[in-house]
Amino acid sequence: MTILILASIIGLAMAMAIGANDVANSMASAVGAKAITIKQAVIIAFLLEFTGAFFFGKMVTNTIRKGIVDPQLLTDYRIMIAGGFAALIAASFWVFIATVFSLPVSTTHAIVGGMTGFGIAALGWGSVNWLIIIFIVASWFLSPFLGGLLAFGIFKLISKTILHKDDPLSAAKKIGPSLISLTFFIVMLMFLKKGLHMDNLMFVLAISIITGIIAGFSGYFLLKGIKKKKDDNGYDAVEIGIFRNLQVITSCYVSLAHGSNDVANAIGPLAAIFVAATTQTVETTATIPKFILALGGFGIAIGVALWGHRVMKTVGEGITELTNTRGFSIDFATATTVFLASVLGLPVSSTHTVVGAVTGVGFARGIEALNISKLKEIALSWILTVPLAAVTAAYLFKFFKVMFIK
Amino acid sequence: MTNFISKLFPKNTPMSLLIKHNNILKEVTEKLEPLVDKYIKNEDIFELVKFISHKESEADKIKFELRKLFQKKIKTPYAATDMLEMLHKYDFLIDSIEDIAKKMSLNQIDCLDSEVEEHLKQLTKVIMKSLKYLEKMTQKAKKAINSSFAQKYIDDEINESIKIEDLEVKVDKISLKIGKWIYSHKHEHNTLDLIFLKELVMLFVEIADEAENTAELMNAFFK
Numbered sequence: 001m002t003i004l005i006l007a008s009i010i011g012l013a014m015a016m017a018i019g020a021n022d023v024a025n026s027m028a029s030a031v032g033a034k035a036i037t038i039k040q041a042v043i044i045a046f047l048l049e050f051t052g053a054f055f056f057g058k059m060v061t062n063t064i065r066k067g068i069v070d071p072q073l074l075t076d077y078r079i080m081i082a083g084g085f086a087a088l089i090a091a092s093f094w095v096f097i098a099t100v101f102s103l104p105v106s107t108t109h110a111i112v113g114g115m116t117g118f119g120i121a122a123l124g125w126g127s128v129n130w131l132i133i134i135f136i137v138a139s140w141f142l143s144p145f146l147g148g149l150l151a152f153g154i155f156k157l158i159s160k161t162i163l164h165k166d167d168p169l170s171a172a173k174k175i176g177p178s179l180i181s182l183t184f185f186i187v188m189l190m191f192l193k194k195g196l197h198m199d200n201l202m203f204v205l206a207i208s209i210i211t212g213i214i215a216g217f218s219g220y221f222l223l224k225g226i227k228k229k230k231d232d233n234g235y236d237a238v239e240i241g242i243f244r245n246l247q248v249i250t251s252c253y254v255s256l257a258h259g260s261n262d263v264a265n266a267i268g269p270l271a272a273i274f275v276a277a278t279t280q281t282v283e284t285t286a287t288i289p290k291f292i293l294a295l296g297g298f299g300i301a302i303g304v305a306l307w308g309h310r311v312m313k314t315v316g317e318g319i320t321e322l323t324n325t326r327g328f329s330i331d332f333a334t335a336t337t338v339f340l341a342s343v344l345g346l347p348v349s350s351t352h353t354v355v356g357a358v359t360g361v362g363f364a365r366g367i368e369a370l371n372i373s374k375l376k377e378i379a380l381s382w383i384l385t386v387p388l389a390a391v392t393a394a395y396l397f398k399f400f401k402v403m404f405i406k
Numbered sequence: 407m408t409n410f411i412s413k414l415f416p417k418n419t420p421m422s423l424l425i426k427h428n429n430i431l432k433e434v435t436e437k438l439e440p441l442v443d444k445y446i447k448n449e450d451i452f453e454l455v456k457f458i459s460h461k462e463s464e465a466d467k468i469k470f471e472l473r474k475l476f477q478k479k480i481k482t483p484y485a486a487t488d489m490l491e492m493l494h495k496y497d498f499l500i501d502s503i504e505d506i507a508k509k510m511s512l513n514q515i516d517c518l519d520s521e522v523e524e525h526l527k528q529l530t531k532v533i534m535k536s537l538k539y540l541e542k543m544t545q546k547a548k549k550a551i552n553s554s555f556a557q558k559y560i561d562d563e564i565n566e567s568i569k570i571e572d573l574e575v576k577v578d579k580i581s582l583k584i585g586k587w588i589y590s591h592k593h594e595h596n597t598l599d600l601i602f603l604k605e606l607v608m609l610f611v612e613i614a615d616e617a618e619n620t621a622e623l624m625n626a627f628f629k
Contacts, residue, residue, distance in 0.1 A: 028411035322415075359481075367483075369420060370414060370415065371416055371478065371480060373478050
């Protein structure tokens with residue numbers, strides 16, 4: 001019982017850290033572009049992160065629990081408990097350090113590093129699923145590159161077809177429905193595939209296409225009613241009337257997807273500890289109780305409510321240069337890249353993708369000033385996350401083993 | 407508590423700092439007319455000179471901040487050298503207005519007649535108009551960036567710069583009239599006063615020339 005309470009406390013702390021730091025990353029461009037206020041962002045994140053974690057977080061949790069280290073190689077359930085604790089504490093520690101120094105590390109990579117370190121320390125190098133590690137290394141380059149490329153393309157498209165036209169509002173009324181349609185198509189596709197984990201691709205595609213078409217038609221009629229204000233030459237109507245609303249949708253989606261994916265980082269090892277402690281075996285088929293998912297979702301939501309607003313306040317006040325067209329390009333590129341990567345089975349980090357997307361818009365001449373020097377610092381923190389979390393977890397595991405097992 | 411996304415964006419952008427710098431230029435430009443009026447009427451200009459000098463040092467702080475911004479690696483949709491050159495030109499304009507104010511505080515010309523007074527007032531008005539167009543161009547530059555360099559805004563900038571060019575021609579004509587007045591009165595008035603007036607007018611002419619150069623640079627800036 002003591003073990004479960006301790007593990008729950010650490011898991012909850014990790015979930016709160018994710019809520020405090022990661023959520024701001026996923027909502028940053030929307031708050032920065034004033035698509036939503038800080039209060040709205042906190043409410044959206046609170047509700048959707050919990051919903052995503054509670055209803056759709058199970059699959060990813062299983063991957064973290066048994067996808068990195070093969071539990072069948074473990075003979076003693078106490079090793080799993082010690083390893084779960086070591087991974088959880090190591091990942092929480094590095095996420096905390098990263099939060100203090102404002103480094104955009106991926107919590108997914110931190111927990112994968114933690115589990116890997118435990119696996120190596122417990123069973124040697126052969127016990128780790130190295131394919132996942134290779135995918136992670138590939139994702140350091142792939143996710144920002146893909147996010148950047150897509151954001152570059154989307155922003156160039158918006159520039160050429162809307163912003164550069166003599167009457168941007170009329171142009172947006174023509175192009176807007178297609179963009180709305182595409183946004184809803186992607187959001188629905190991701191929701192069904194990543195959120196609900198539906199495997200029937202044809203069905204998923206059909207539903208997503210229908211949703212996109214309905215949204216496109218509705219968008220056409222909604223956009224028809226948008227009119228310019230007296231002193232506006234059409235840009236404000238395009239930015240505020242069209243792209244601000246589109247960004248609200250993409251932000252909601254990013255929040256939901258984040259909750260469903262990242263809750264696993266906090267409760268994956270917790271689930272492993274729970275199963276090992278309650279069954280006193282290294283069970284691979286046991287189901288994860290709903291209360292663990294709820295605990296993770298609750299932790300993320302509480303983290304958002306308690307500290308997330310402070311981070312978002314900094315984002316909202318710090319980024320004055322993001323307009324809604326830029327924000328939409330970033331959000332859309334991030335959501336699409338994360339979806340494409342998940343279809344390909346790559347564990348990409350939405351945090352890494354956002355960095356790439358922001359840079360992509362910058363290279364498309366969409367952002368007036370981009371701090372390129374920070375990119376080096378960011379890249380270094382990505383590369384260091386896995387080894388640092390792994391080494392910490394390995395030492396912690398050795399310590400727990402000496403103290404409590406032998 | 408900071409966030410890495412905020413770290414990717416500098417607190418101020420170069421253009422927002424240039425606009426801030428330009429707002430100071432606007433403030434000192436507005437003081438040109440009362441300065442010349444008071445000078446002609448032989449009234450105390452001390453407060454105006456003090457105000458302009460204070461604003462000039464404020465502008466220097468912004469200039470320093472903007473230069474510091476480019477010491478880091480910043481990705482901008484324009485060349486950093488163009489932005490710094492433009493800043494240098496804006497700074498020159500503020501410095502020149504301060505030079506006019508300080509110069510006026512050194513010596514009072516007693517020989518001005520109504521004809522040259524009128525020319526001086528006209529010269530001031532044209533210079534102010536020219537700087538007003540430059541201010542408009544700077545404000546529109548921000549809009550051009552927001553529109554991702556839409557041709558419409560670039561054309562607007564070109565139109566404003568043509569107006570500044572026309573005003574520069576006007577300034578030349580007025581300065582020639584004043585020059586003629588100076589030489590036609592060389593036997594009647596104090597030579598030092600006449601040289602002083604010539605130097606003062608030359609400062610006005612330099613402002614008009616630099617405003618024109620700045621406008622041309624602004625046009626090249628977006629290409």
